Amino acid sequence: MKAPDIPRGLTNSIFLGDCLQLFRQLPDNCVDLIISSPPYNIGKPYEEKQPLDSYLKQQAEVLRHCWRVLGRTGSIFWQVGSYVKRGAHTPLDIKVFPILEALGMVPRNRIVWLRTHGLHARNRFSCRHETILWFTKSDNYKFLLDPIRVPQLYPEKTSWRQRNKGQLTGHPLGKNPGDVWAFRNVKHNHEEQTIHPSQFPEDLVERVVLATTEPRDLVLDPYMGVGTVAVAARDLKRRFVGAETNPSYHAVALHRLSGEPDESGNFPNLKTLRQYAERHEISDLSRFTFTKQVGETPTPGDRARIFAEYMHLRAFEETAEGESESSAFRRGHIGHDGRIKKVPERRQTKQLAIWGEGD
Numbered sequence: 001m002k003a004p005d006i007p008r009g010l011t012n013s014i015f016l017g018d019c020l021q022l023f024r025q026l027p028d029n030c031v032d033l034i035i036s037s038p039p040y041n042i043g044k045p046y047e048e049k050q051p052l053d054s055y056l057k058q059q060a061e062v063l064r065h066c067w068r069v070l071g072r073t074g075s076i077f078w079q080v081g082s083y084v085k086r087g088a089h090t091p092l093d094i095k096v097f098p099i100l101e102a103l104g105m106v107p108r109n110r111i112v113w114l115r116t117h118g119l120h121a122r123n124r125f126s127c128r129h130e131t132i133l134w135f136t137k138s139d140n141y142k143f144l145l146d147p148i149r150v151p152q153l154y155p156e157k158t159s160w161r162q163r164n165k166g167q168l169t170g171h172p173l174g175k176n177p178g179d180v181w182a183f184r185n186v187k188h189n190h191e192e193q194t195i196h197p198s199q200f201p202e203d204l205v206e207r208v209v210l211a212t213t214e215p216r217d218l219v220l221d222p223y224m225g226v227g228t229v230a231v232a233a234r235d236l237k238r239r240f241v242g243a244e245t246n247p248s249y250h251a252v253a254l255h256r257l258s259g260e261p262d263e264s265g266n267f268p269n270l271k272t273l274r275q276y277a278e279r280h281e282i283s284d285l286s287r288f289t290f291t292k293q294v295g296e297t298p299t300p301g302d303r304a305r306i307f308a309e310y311m312h313l314r315a316f317e318e319t320a321e322g323e324s325e326s327s328a329f330r331r332g333h334i335g336h337d338g339r340i341k342k343v344p345e346r347r348q349t350k351q352l353a354i355w356g357e358g359d
Contacts, residue, residue, distance in 0.1 A: 003071050004030045006218070010241050014230060016250045019222035019243040023065035026241075031069045032142075032217035033238075035208050035229055037079040037200060038062070052083055052090065060099050062222060067103040069220065070137050075212040076105070079113070079132040079200075087123060093131040105135040113204070114182045114316055132181075147210040149174035150310045177207065182312035191270040191304060193292050194252050196226040202271075203309060205232035213238055226268070227253025252291075261288060274301040 004027040015022040038059060050058070066076055078100070080092035093110065101107070111132040120126050152170045159167050183204040186192050192202055205228055209219060215237040221229035224242035226249050233240040234257065244250045255268040259276055267273035267290040277285055278301060285298040328334045335341050 003032070003218070004028070006030050006241060011218070011239050012230075012234070013241060014224050014227060014250060014253050015241075015243040016245075016247065017243060018245055019062060020065065022222070022241070022243040023062075023069065026069045026220075028068055029071045030218065031220045031241075032071055032074050033209065033213045033219045034066050034070060034074070034076040034222070035079075035205060035219065036077075036221045036223045037198075037225075038223050052085070052095075055083070056095055056099070059096060063096070063099050064103065066220075066222065067100075067105060067137065072138050073136075073141050075108075075134060075136050075141060076100070077111075077132055077134050077208050077212075079130060081130045082127060089124060091131065093133055096133060100133065100135045105137060106139060106141075107133070107135055108141075109134040109179050111179045111181060114180065114313070115185055116182070116312075116316060116319075117185060117187070142212050142214070144211055144214075145176060146173055148177055148207050150177045150308075151175075177310070180313070181207075181309065182316050183309050184306075184312060188292075189294070191274065191306070192228070194226045194256070194269045195291060196249055196252070199226050200228040202228055202232050202235075205229050206236065207309075209233060209236050209238060224253060225249050227256050231256050265289060266291065270298060273298055274304070277301075 006027065007025055010022075010025060063076075063078075070076060078096060080096055083090045083092055083095075097107070097110075109132075111134060113130045113132055115128050115130060118127060149171060151174050154170075157170060159165055181204065183201045184190060186199045186201050190201075192199070209232055213219060216239060218239045218241065219229060219233040221240070221242040224230060224244040225246075227242075227244075230240045230242060230253060244253060252268045255262065256272055259272060259279075261267055261273075261276065265288045267276065267288065269292070270290045273285065273288055273290045277283070277288075283300065285300060288298055290298055331344070333340060333342055333344060
């Protein structure tokens with residue numbers, strides 16, 4: 001059954017205004033995928049902090065509209081963090097989960113997105129992950145595994161069982177990436193960084209779009225921010241629609257989608273500049289600039305230090321295993337009574353970009 005068309009002019013556009021205004025223009029069952037990261041309600045510069053009950057009531061209204069416009073074979077990926085008040089820590093996914101269930105949606109995965117850097121807590125364990133909830137509207141949903149397979153740890157492993165003895169056990173394209181993801185955080189020295197303090201990485205959105213949609217499907221982000229979902233959808237030959245209330249973020253999103261410099265030769269981020277240079281076969285980037293630029297001259301794409309997500313995950317596993325065996329107590333710096341016995345000597349060293357966050 002063909003999904004109903006959305007009004008002319010909304011396809012491949014970002015509405016400047018509240019998403020509830022956009023929803024009023026969208027017919028039922030018209031969207032194939034919804035992926036978004038709503039405001040966390042923790043008082044970031046782009047949001048106004050509300051009481052938790054008010055925030056959840058607002059989210060329930062938005063999610064009700066998401067359910068209405070989502071097609072029967074569609075999926076919703078809702079990425080959330082935590083709400084903290086006077087030291088009490090409330091993971092927002094446990095609050096959003098029953099809202100989606102009450103709409104009759106079916107939970108498929110609770111995805112953990114590792115965040116290897118962040119603030120260091122003093123009175124609780126530092127938060128190093130966020131959550132992405134994946135729900136579908138029905139049991140008849142799209143999931144395309146092959147496009148998102150990742151390399152096997154042991155691709156040449158063979159079976160020892162008699163029937164298949166000696167045959168390769170893994171899929172030739174790789175394995176299922178699992179529900180623990182380690183995509184890079186878009187911060188300093190990340191080529192996708194714009195003025196937004198907490199934007200999606202494009203490769204995370206790419207995985208979701210490839211796994212749950214097909215070319216020409218419609219992808220919705222009701223909190224579009226600086227347009228990462230729109231950019232990823234467009235690059236993968238999908239259609240998009242979304243809303244953003246902040247005029248500055250909306251302008252950056254449109255600038256990214258244009259792929260062109262502004263009148264002063266500036267780009268919204270380094271990646272857009274590099275793509276422009278590649279399209280026009282420009283090797284000298286010195287006449288261009290990009291927002292958040294630190295160095296004197298932008299570097300071309302062949303200078304990028306970017307690693308695949310599975311490499312970040314392996315690096316995290318190695319780091320976590322090492323940390324589990326290397327507490328201050330085990331290293332002899334803390335006694336059984338919790339008091340410091342000796343402080344280790346430290347020296348300044350240059351931090352290596354092991355997470356691929358270099359330029």
